[in-house]
Amino acid sequence: METFSYVKAPNVEKALASADGAKFIAGGTTLVDLMKLYVETPKTLVDINLLPLDKIEKLPDGGLRIGAMVRNSDLAWSEEVKKSYPVLSEALLSGASPQLRNMATTGGNLLQRTRCMYFREPSAGTPGGYGCNKRTPGTGCAAVDGFNRMHAVLGTSDKCIATHPSDMCVAMAALEAVIHVEGPKGKRTIAFADFHKLPGETPHIENALEAGELITHVDLPKPVEGAKSTYLKLRDRASYEFALASAAVVARVEGGHIRYIRVAMGGVGTKPWRSREAEAALMGKPANEAAFKAAAQAALAKAKPQKDNAFKVELAKRCLVRSLKTATATA
Amino acid sequence: MAMDTLPHAAGIIGAVVPRIDGSLKTTGTARYAVDHNFPNLVHAVAVQANIGKGRIRSLDASAAEKMPGVVLVMHHGKIDNVYRFYPHESDGTISEARPPFSDDKVYYWGQFVAAVVAETLEQAKAAAASIKVEYEAETPDVKTDLSDFDGERPESWKRGDPDKALASAAITLDQTYVTPVETHNPMELHGTVAVWDGENYTLYECTQGVVNHRVVMSQVLGVPRENVRIISRFIGSGFGGKLFPWPQSSIAASAARTLNRPVKISVDRRMMFSNTGHRPHTQQRIRLGATQDGKLTAIRHDFFTQTSQLDDFVEHCGEQTPFLYSCPNLVVTTGMVRRNVGAPAPMRGPGAVPGLFALESAMNELAEKLKMDPVEFRLKNDAERDEGKNLPFSSRHLKECWTTGAEKIGWKNRTPEPGSMRRNGKFTGLGLGSASWSAARIPCTASVELCPNGRVCVRCATQDIGTGTYTIFAQVIHAATGVPLDRIDVFLGDSSLPEGPTSGGSMATSAVLPAATTATNSAVTRLLHIAASLPDSPFHGMKPENLAISNGRVMQKGDQQPKVVGVSMNSGRQLSANGIPFEEVLKMANLSGITATGKTAPSFEDPKAKQYSLHSYGCHFAEVEWEPEIARLRVSRVVSVFDCGRIINKGAGTNQMLGAVVMGLGMSLFEETVHDHRTGQPINNNFADYIVPTIADLPDLDITFLDYPDYIVNEYGARGIGEIGMAGVAPAITDAVYNATGVRVRELPVRIEDLLKSTIHEA
Incomplete structure (x- = not known):
């Protein structure tokens, strides 16, 4: 770990004032880990744990406002979330361990960084170091020719194939959350779909945040009336493990036909993967296995497997079909 | 209680x-090894090579030497009072015979190339990170396919004419089974606190053998045995990885003597994936021959086991093969294949665990070919005496293990056709694997x-x-x-x-x-x-x-x-x-x-004990549940029955067996150390990427001890447990997987990608 200075911010104003050249630290569950590995080497850490952003509040329009500092555990067990957005509660509880969820925050989880093994090996440029365009732009991608069983099959580029690891974000993508940020130029909102960036030529740019901007809260739109939602995570072991494939589905069925549908996937994409292709294939269709399979086919049509992860394509399809069954079940 | x-x-x-x-x-x-603190104690941190093969062209420690708190930097040409230990000429055993920093060569990724000693751990870590090493790197050989080996393949346990018997057998089986590198991950990290008083060393260690450690370290440190004391009062498990000394012990002791101050060193979790042993990769070809009615006529067990460049470690996969079943024609061959990996080490049930995965899997496959029940097939081929050593067994109740386990798991309701059993909307499968481990006093x-x-x-x-x-x-x-x-x-x-x-x-x-x-x-x-x-x-x-x-x-x-x-x-x-x-x-x-x-x-000097074959026996019956719709496999039950002589403490004994079965489950479904083919680095060197079972993965576990005393071994009739509990778990699980999914997995671990090949679907 490199030496760094540490500032505790008592309020948003002070946090923003100290932000120049610094990194905010909330739960620290990713950041501290990466600092120990020399992947993150911030000169200054601004501790935002004192910021008054730890509330979950109902909005006048029926939506829900989640403070950026709300811990994953508190969000998962919130009565409002369990009742109105079960997909979010299920996604949160499928991630990490209770200890990590007690520390990790809503804002921090939006910025969770990949578990790509090569990203986490910092000695690039030396023999034995690995190229990583995400860590050090222009050094190549060691994962493409490396061990890439856990890597992405959707949204990859020849510069980066790292998987976005978050479960929470997959649920939020399906819920069409809106991210509120505050920065040197004032406040603004970012639609969830626009928040995370595809790697393209610039895998080191992971999201739409600009320098010095702080996430203050996340708004969930009013729950869709009559809709059911679900999250399914498939992985190598039963607990405390990243997804090989996951799916978040919000669906409303009327008269046997799908009248509202949002689909997002995890474990397979370079960002939380909203599948508009699957949604298009399902909208207005009868809620049956044939439609679900067609949707799964559509969702993975553009998948580009690597040498060790071709199985993810089939697994993601099965994951999606089962999630759609669950979310559209009438009983 | x-x-x-x-x-x-x-x-x-x-x-x-x-x-x-x-x-x-x-x-x-x-207090465990590194819990020991002394006045004036300093901290050592090792630097690992980040190439898998080559030599050190230059090592620049000038920055580190000037950093705050640094009291010593050690590397090739700069380590005092460390000597080579010759394992074959002494009564001790060392894990890695090459003394640390003894030349400029790198044999495996992560090899220690330097160490920094400083007043605080943080100072030592920072200084270690500042050391600049330049290498002449070569491409390391970490290939997992061991087939290209063309070295010596000594035969052992040969009896009869196995090749002739195979050629003329009515029914034969010829399959190859592979187990990956698995890394010991005891909760307690490896570490040493070394104290030198001007004449004597006291080493606080996590070792499974304080006596062996003293024998080895007295030679490595060049002082009489009487001047070395090893203290290891509590150990956070070892699983074989802590049997014999590793280089960190020499580094700490050398630094303590050079500095005349107590030195603490800890090998972190990442380092433990390269520097403190592993179960080596094995590749085993099994050929079995049988008569039409299911009597074994030939066993040929040809295995390769991977080792490091400098240490001759053999995973003796064929150890149980000569005596587990009655068979007139048999041979075992061994090939020791070198790769650019750290020294392997015994890991719980060394030899037997991968060896029985192969042999017992083959027995299950042959039973299927014979259209015989796997329990019946084994009962028919049970050995009356040890045909390898041509000695009677001191005490063997393997038949009773099979029949008891079969009864407990409800084996009679098993149907052998894959995908033919269902429960609560899931497919189920049952499988069996036998276990054995040697006994001695x-x-x-x-x-x-x-x-x-x-x-x-x-x-x-x-x-x-x-x-x-x-x-x-x-x-x-x-x-x-x-x-x-x-x-x-x-x-x-x-x-x-x-x-x-x-x-x-x-x-x-x-x-x-x-x-x-x-x-x-x-x-x-x-x-x-x-x-x-x-x-x-x-x-x-x-x-x-x-x-x-x-x-x-x-x-x-x-x-x-x-x-x-x-x-x-x-x-x-x-x-x-x-x-x-x-x-x-x-x-x-x-x-x-x-x-x-x-x-x-010792039993090897006891004329009576020498007249018997001393072994423990057991078996596991596993049940799995399979949901093809989401490719989800879970082990739902494991019933284990052991014939390990008399159990002295049923609490601790059951506890050991439960842990061993869980470890066997990890071996079957999760564990594999992956070396990057370009660098030789164990790339999944942490608990997020190298996965072991969580509590949520655990099935219902049922342990039975038959508890027949074996008075040939000692007057209590106790033989010993620990290793045997893990042997036979993997073949039981993979056989259950086949029974549920129709997929035979011969290369561990069983992965979702294997199971996706299943053609068993919802009706």
Whole structure:
């Protein structure tokens, strides 16, 4: 770990004032880990744990406002979330361990960084170091020719194939959350779909945040009336493990036909993967296995497997079909 | 079980006895190796090579040397008082024979190339990170396919003509089975605290063998054995990875002597994936021949096992093959294949665990070909005697293991057709694997002291690696004297004590029992003689052989209480007012204590034991559940039955077996150390990427001990457990997987990508 200075911010104003050249630290569950590995080497850490952003509040329009500092555990067990957005509660509880969820925050989880093994090996440029365009732009991608069983099959580029690891974000993508940020130029909102960036030529740019901007809260739109939602995570072991494939589905069925549908996937994409292709294939269709399979086919049509992860394509399809069954079940 | 309901006296042998050191661990009072701190202590941090093969062109430590707190930088050409240990010419064993920093060559990724010693751990870490090493790197060889090996392949255990028998067999099977590199991940990291006093080394270690560690380190450090003391009172498990010294021990000791200050070094989790051993990759071809009605006629077991560049480590996959079944024609061949990896090490059930995965998988496959029930097939081929050594078995109840396990899991309801069994909307599968592990009585010396404060001390330079050895000693003393457990002090884990066994090979218990018993009986005999001879003694003039010790009191024979329940752990309640406490005898005689020593004679020098084949046996029956719709496989039940002689502590014994089955489940479904093919680095060197079972993965586990004593091994009939619990789990699970999914997995672990090939679907 490199030496760094540490500032505790008592309020948003002070946090923003100290932000120049610094990194905010909330739960620290990713950041501290990466600092120990020399992947993150911030000169200054601004501790935002004192910021008054730890509330979950109902909005006048029926939506829900989640403070950026709300811990994953508190969000998962919130009565409002369990009742109105079960997909979010299920996604949160499928991630990490209770200890990590007690520390990790809503804002921090939006910025969770990949578990790509090569990203986490910092000695690039030396023999034995690995190229990583995400860590050090222009050094190549060691994962493409490396061990890439856990890597992405959707949204990859020849510069980066790292998987976005978050479960929470997959649920939020399906819920069409809106991210509120505050920065040197004032406040603004970012639609969830626009928040995370595809790697393209610039895998080191992971999201739409600009320098010095702080996430203050996340708004969930009013729950869709009559809709059911679900999250399914498939992985190598039963607990405390990243997804090989996951799916978040919000669906409303009327008269046997799908009248509202949002689909997002995890474990397979370079960002939380909203599948508009699957949604298009399902909208207005009868809620049956044939439609679900067609949707799964559509969702993975553009998948580009690597040498060790071709199985993810089939697994993601099965994951999606089962999630759609669950979310559209009438009983 | 509550302490006050323990069976008393001799009844304590075989009971569920809580560990006497348990509260030290649960309260954090037990001090492990790197928990030791001393005034003036400094911290060492090692630097790892980040190439997998090549040589060091230059190493620049100039920045590190100037950094705050740095007191020493060690590297090639700059390490003092470390010598080479020649394993084959001495009575000790080392893990990695090459002394640290002994040349400029790099043989595997992560090899230690330097170390920094500083006042604080943080200073040492920062300085270690600043060391610049330039390499001439070559491409390391970490290929997992071992088929290209063209070196020597010695034959062993050959009998009959296996090739001819295979050629003429009615039914044959020819399959290759692969197990990956698996890394020991005990909870406690490897570490050493070294103290040099100008003449003597004291090394606080996490070792499974304080005696071996002393033998090795006295040579490595170039001082007489008497000048090295190894202390290892508590070990956070080892699984074989802590059997023999690793280089960090030499680095710490050398630095301590150079600096004349205590030095602490810890090998972190990442380093443990390259620097402190692993179970090597194995590739095993099994050929079986049988008659049409299912009698084995030939077994050919040809295996490759991977090792490092410099150390000759063989994973003896064929060890159980010659005697598990009756078969007239058999041969085992071994190929030791070098790769650019760190030295392998024994890992729980070395040889047997991968070996039986192959042999038992092949037996299951052949049973299918024969259209025979796998249990029937085994019963038909059970061996009456050890056909490898041509000796009778000392005690073998493998048939009963199979039939008992089959009964418990409901084997009779199994249908062999894949995907033919369903429950609650899931497919189920049942499978079977047999287990075996060798038994022996290895040498041990222990001393027992009856103390004037009413306590009994027992001393032995063995150690408790978490398996319950402390408690076994206390049970023996209690059984022989009736002194309550809380008045028995067990001293282990110190090489200055009477020489005891390494805790490895599941042989510690069978070794310590005779020595502890002999020492106790000998001390008691002396006590009774003194009691009979003292003028003031109430027993004056009686014959010593008419006296006895019971409940910790000397009394006339016949006055002993009958066996009762109620006091063994708790000295607060006295059972009997007969006789006088043994410490009163010592006081009357003005003795500071009575000490006696007992020895265990090894079975390999015992003419009677040499006439028998000594092994433990067992089997596992596994049940899995399979949901093809989401490719989800879960192990739902494992029933395990063991024939391990008499179990001395059913609590600790069951605990060991549960842990072993869980480890076997991890081997079957999760564990694999992956080396990057370009660098040779174990790339999944952490607990997020190298996965082991969580509690959520655990099935219902059911452990049964048949508990037949084996008196050839020792007078308690105890053989030893630990390793055997893991052997046979993997073939049971993969067979159950086949039964549920139709997919035969011959290369571990079983992965979702294998199971996606299943053609079993919802009806």
